[in-house]
Amino acid sequence: MQFAEFTQVLSQLEQTSSRLEMTQLLSQLFKKTSAQEIDKVVYLLQGSVVPQYEQLEFGLAERLVFKSFVSSFSLNEAQARQRFKQIGDLGATVEEFRRTNHSLFEASSSLDLLTVFGKLKTLAHQSGTGSQETKLGILSDLFQQLDPLSCRYLVRMVVGKLRLGFSDMTVLDALSWYLKQDKSLKSVIETAYNVRPDLGLIAKLIKTEGIEKIKQIEPEVGVPILMAKAERVGNAGEIIKKIGACAIEPKYDGFRLQIHKMSSGQVKIFSRNLENVVQMFPDLVMAVNQEIAAQNCIFEAEAVGYNPKTKKILPFQEVVQRKRKYQIEEKAKEIPLKLFAFDLLYYNSQSYLNRTYLERRQQLNKVVKSRQQVINLASETIAQNTDLINQLFEQAVSDGLEGIMAKKLSGTYRAGARDWNWIKFKHSYSTRLIDTIDCLVMGFDYGKGKRTDFGLGAFLVGVFDPQTDNFVTVAKIGTGLTDQEWRYLKTQSQSLLTPSRPSIYRVAKQNECDVWLKPGLVVEIRADELSLSPAHTAGLALRFPRLERFRQDKAPHQTTTLPEIQKMQQLQHKSSLK
Ligand code: ATP
Numbered sequence: 001m002q003f004a005e006f007t008q009v010l011s012q013l014e015q016t017s018s019r020l021e022m023t024q025l026l027s028q029l030f031k032k033t034s035a036q037e038i039d040k041v042v043y044l045l046q047g048s049v050v051p052q053y054e055q056l057e058f059g060l061a062e063r064l065v066f067k068s069f070v071s072s073f074s075l076n077e078a079q080a081r082q083r084f085k086q087i088g089d090l091g092a093t094v095e096e097f098r099r100t101n102h103s104l105f106e107a108s109s110s111l112d113l114l115t116v117f118g119k120l121k122t123l124a125h126q127s128g129t130g131s132q133e134t135k136l137g138i139l140s141d142l143f144q145q146l147d148p149l150s151c152r153y154l155v156r157m158v159v160g161k162l163r164l165g166f167s168d169m170t171v172l173d174a175l176s177w178y179l180k181q182d183k184s185l186k187s188v189i190e191t192a193y194n195v196r197p198d199l200g201l202i203a204k205l206i207k208t209e210g211i212e213k214i215k216q217i218e219p220e221v222g223v224p225i226l227m228a229k230a231e232r233v234g235n236a237g238e239i240i241k242k243i244g245a246c247a248i249e250p251k252y253d254g255f256r257l258q259i260h261k262m263s264s265g266q267v268k269i270f271s272r273n274l275e276n277v278v279q280m281f282p283d284l285v286m287a288v289n290q291e292i293a294a295q296n297c298i299f300e301a302e303a304v305g306y307n308p309k310t311k312k313i314l315p316f317q318e319v320v321q322r323k324r325k326y327q328i329e330e331k332a333k334e335i336p337l338k339l340f341a342f343d344l345l346y347y348n349s350q351s352y353l354n355r356t357y358l359e360r361r362q363q364l365n366k367v368v369k370s371r372q373q374v375i376n377l378a379s380e381t382i383a384q385n386t387d388l389i390n391q392l393f394e395q396a397v398s399d400g401l402e403g404i405m406a407k408k409l410s411g412t413y414r415a416g417a418r419d420w421n422w423i424k425f426k427h428s429y430s431t432r433l434i435d436t437i438d439c440l441v442m443g444f445d446y447g448k449g450k451r452t453d454f455g456l457g458a459f460l461v462g463v464f465d466p467q468t469d470n471f472v473t474v475a476k477i478g479t480g481l482t483d484q485e486w487r488y489l490k491t492q493s494q495s496l497l498t499p500s501r502p503s504i505y506r507v508a509k510q511n512e513c514d515v516w517l518k519p520g521l522v523v524e525i526r527a528d529e530l531s532l533s534p535a536h537t538a539g540l541a542l543r544f545p546r547l548e549r550f551r552q553d554k555a556p557h558q559t560t561t562l563p564e565i566q567k568m569q570q571l572q573h574k575s576s577l578k
Contacts (some may be wrong), residue, residue, distance in 0.1 A: 001037055003116040006044070007150040013164050017503055019173075019469055022166050023183075026174030030203065033113075038207045039200030040117040042171065047162035049121045051198035053224050053274040056124050058158040060135055062090055065159055069094055072140035073101070088499055090159060094143065095152035111145050120157070163518075165504050167469050167557055171199055175206050185211055192217040194226040194416030195353065197274065218351050221262050221296045224270040225345055225353075226416030230405060230424040234434040234571060236389035242420050243408040245384045247357060250396045251403045251424060252340050252378070253316050254304035255323070255553055257281075259339075261288050263296045273555040280323060283332045284339065287374035294367050298346035301339040301375070308336055313400070316549065323552060341368050342378040342405075345413055353413045357421070360413065382409070389425075397427045418564075432529040432572045436548050437560045439463055440471055441521040442505050443513030444493070445478075456490055460513050461525060461545075462505070463538060465562040470504045472537040472562055473511055475525070480546035488550065489521075496520045506537040519556035524548040530569040538562055540569055 009029045013022055026045075033041050043049050050056045066084065070077050075097070084093045123138045139158060143151055156162045172193060176185040192214045193202050205213050219225050233239055239246065257277075260268040267285045269278040278285060284303070292299075305319035306312060314335065322335055344352050344364040352360050361380065368377050383389045383406075393404050403426035411421030426435060439461035447457035458478030462471040481489070496517040501507060504519070526548045533541035 001033055001041075001113045003111050003113045004147045004150050005032070006041065006113050007147075007153045010045075010153050010164065011149060013166075017165065019166070019170060022164075022170055023173045023177055026166075026171060027177035030174065030178040030207070033207075035204065035208045037113055039204040040113065042200040042203045044113075044117065044120075044157065045164065045171065046168075046199065047157050047160065049117060049124050051200060052168075053197060053270070053276070055275060057160065058120075058124050058135070059126075060132075060139070060158045062159045062161075064132065064136065065139065065155060066090060068136040068140055069097075069143065069155075072143060073097065089156075089161075091152040091155035091161070094155050095148045098143070098146075098148035098151050111142075111150075116142065116146070116150075116154075123158070163502075165469070168193070168197075168199055169466060170469055171203075175203060179206065179211060189214060191415075195219050196223060197226055197416075198223065219298065219346050219353065221260050221298060221346060222266075222268055224258055224260075224268075224274040224276075225298065226274070227256065227258060227272060227300070228343075228414050228416070228422060229418035230422035231418060231420050232435045232568065232571070233423055233425050236386045236393060236425065239389055239406045239423050239425060240386055242423065243406065243411075245382060246409060246423075247361070247407040248381050248383045248389060248392045249342055249378045249405045249407065250340075250392075250399070250401050251405050251426065252302035252304050252313075253402050254302045254319050254337075256300065257284075257303050257339070258298065258300050258345075259284070259288060260298050261292055261294060261296055265289070272553040273558060277323070280325075280328060281332075281337070282328065284337060284374065287339070291370045291373055291375045292367055293369045295348050296346070297344065297348065297367060299341050299364060299367065300343040300345065301341040302378070303337045303339050305335040306338050313338075315400075320549075320552075337374065339375045340378040341375060343413060353415060356410045356412065357407045358409050393425060393427070402426050428526075433527055433568060434571055435568065436524050436526045437463065437474070437542065437565060437568075438522055438524050438551055438554055438558070439474060440519055440556050440559050441489070441493070441517055441523055442471060442473065442507070443501070443516040444489075445476075445514045456486060456493075459489065460507070460511055461523060462507075462559075463562055463565055464557055464559045465506075465538075467562070468506075470506050471519070471556075471559075472506050472539075473508070474530075474536050474538045474540060474565065475527070475542040475545040476511055477525070477545050477547065485547060485550075492521050492550070493517055508535055508537055510535055522551040522554040522556065522559055524551050529572055530565060538565065540565055 009025060012025055016022060030038060046052060070080050084090060087093045119138050123135045126134050142154055172189050173183050173186050175189050176183045179185055195217050256272050258270040267278060267288050268276050269281055271277045305314035307314060318335060322331055341364060344360045346352055347363055368375050381392055396404050406423040408421045414421055442460045442462050444459040445457040447455060458476045460473055460476050462473040465472050498516050498518045501516045502518060525545045527542035528544040530540045531543055
């Protein structure tokens with residue numbers, strides 16, 4: 001396939017906001033690609049050359065790409081800058097220039113997709129001294145050889161602004177359409193993707209081996225597995241009703257880590273949004289090597305900070321300081337971590353995902369050797385009745401924890417799913433909502449009065465609607481943040497500013513914002529209740545919302561979803577009727 005043929009499809013995708021149409025365009029594209037091309041096409045659709053969890057970026061700032069564009073075509077910089085300003089998109093600027101000066105270039109659209117992919121891969125892998133020049137050289141060659149439309153998308157890819165307006169879920173839908181002309185295979189494909197979240201690999205397997213192979217997909221140590229999530233209840237009785245006798249564990253308040261110990265001795269540590277954060281935790285790498293009895297394994301744990309003098313667990317606000325890029329060793333000494341291991345997903349080259357909780361836990365107990373050093377086991381009590389669950393819940397709350405987790409004894413590990421195999425029961429005496437809500441910050445208004453100092457007055461938040469791949473709003477929040485939190489919000493927003501409302505945001509007129517942000521910043525919000533509201537596109541609004549914490553560990557598509565808050569609103573009605 002020619003690269004130009006591929007970018008034609010990108011242009012069609014960009015022109016539609018209908019998810020069904022996007023799905024069909026993608027499935028037709030998959031039909032046209034060869035087995036050798038399909039994984040590359042999928043990575044390029046995500047604006048990358050590798051699966052997303054590898055986080056390999058092109059590392060080219062827009063400013064640099066602009067300079068290279070100006071110099072490789074010997075343009076007048078001031079004029080080019082002015083045109084770029086008018087158009088507002090570097091990709092479209094380069095495209096326009098290429099279109100209007102076609103006589104200067106070699107015969108265009110002559111490169112095939114595999115060649116361009118290879119060059120982009122080389123570009124992305126450059127590092128060290130001189131790498132910027134090499135990267136810009138590759139880019140400038142491509143500008144010369146590609147057609148104008150391809151230049152548009154090439155630029156957007158390398159500056160990280162491809163944004164075609166669909167998520168991985170649409171690609172999964174499209175793979176089902178590719179096989180069967182409908183979305184009936186989506187859930188089978190999604191289950192595989194949750195175990196191996198590498199869209200390129202999944203697409204290739206579908207193309208080369210078909211759906212049966214997909215059903216047998218296994219985890220691989222070193223490749224993150226999408227983390228299982230818990231359903232919510234408002235009282236202990238509901239736990240017993242749902243899953244009967246169960247294992248109760250404290251709900252530790254730190255951050256969740258998925259730890260991969262490889263046979264080579266290498267350790268990888270993934271956070272909730274599948275980022276490999278191993279560099280941040282040299283102390284945990286050492287602990288895994290010393291305290292885990294397995295040749296290779298994948299286990300999950302909550303990391304909490306503790307005070308070595310008082311031996312007390314620290315509040316979340318302190319632990320979160322361990323998530324940093326600099327002064328790692330110093331902070332590791334100041335705030336040592338303890339891990340509370342609660343699940344085993346893979347052990348000595350065998351998947352444990354389909355084993356029961358009891359089997360996984362039994363093996364985990366053997367794998368965690370020391371149990372007093374850095375890696376501990378989450379404490380566990382088998383409870384048959386409501387009284388014992390309530391007692392354990394009260395104990396957890398009086399120990400300063402958020403609540404408890406209940407685990408179904410016969411439950412498997414459901415990668416990426418939120419279901420009743422795990423249930424969280426959190427304390428919330430002051431509100432009618434049984435859980436906090438993770439929201440995306442979508443935009444903000446300029447501040448008045450004191451808050452002009454921060455340049456922010458109120459910020460609009462929303463949740464993800466998986467039906468449409470859009471974000472819908474639930475609140476505009478203007479109070480309740482500390483000065484430090486306003487400042488943090490301001491700094492984090494800087495790199496996300498975008499001149500117009502992203503097309504995947506559904507916002508009612510009265511909630512339009514002065515400034516829009518691209519999807520990137522997730523906040524955890526506590527509210528008193530969810531009420532019906534025509535002003536918010538979720539159809540529900542948060543009453544008395546307040547910021548609980550910033551969730552750096554969550555990606556935009558991992559916010560609470562629209563169906564989840566609809567369910568929470570119903571639960572809230574139920575409990576108020578009692
Ligand atoms: P989500 O439900 O989407 O995971 P969240 O990340 O906001 O939302 P919580 O509502 O805090 O999560 O509840 C689940 C989280 O609780 C887990 O992701 C994990 O980080 C934490 N946790 C603490 N203790 C345990 C435990 N014993 N077993 C499982 N998870 C635990």
